[in-house]
Amino acid sequence: MTSSCSPSLSLRESPPRPRADRRTLIRRATFDLTGLPPTPEEIEAFEKDRSPQAFEKVVDRLLASPRYGERWGRHWLDIARYAKTMCAALIPRAAIYAVLWRLCLSRLGH
Secondary structure: OOOOOOOHHHHOOOOOOOOHHHHHHHHHHHHHHOOOOOOHHHHHHHHHOOOOOOOHHHHHHHHHOHHHHHHHHHHEEEEEEEEEEHHHHOHHHHHHHHHHHHHHHHHOOO
16 A cells, blocks of 8 residues: 555544455456456466566466457547547547547557
8 A cells, every 4th residue: 555545544544455365466457457357267377376476477468468458449449439420520530540549659658
């Protein structure tokens, strides 16, 4: 937990939550990045991997997964459709694509 969160918790007299166990951690990451639960095999492999890079490997695998692209591609398609239907008469198509491209790059961290 970050130190910026701790003061507000102490004001409410709530103790910090305990760290998530490995099963919960992989479930949260997998749901967040792919929208799907991890398979029992993925959970078991993560629970057995005790290397310091175990979670990093899980996140890298999820980011490389087609499921990640499908989940987030849906959001980009929603934006593109909105831009096409709501702004077509007001904004030139090239400007719409430029905005979408900048959004995509900002999401990728570029």
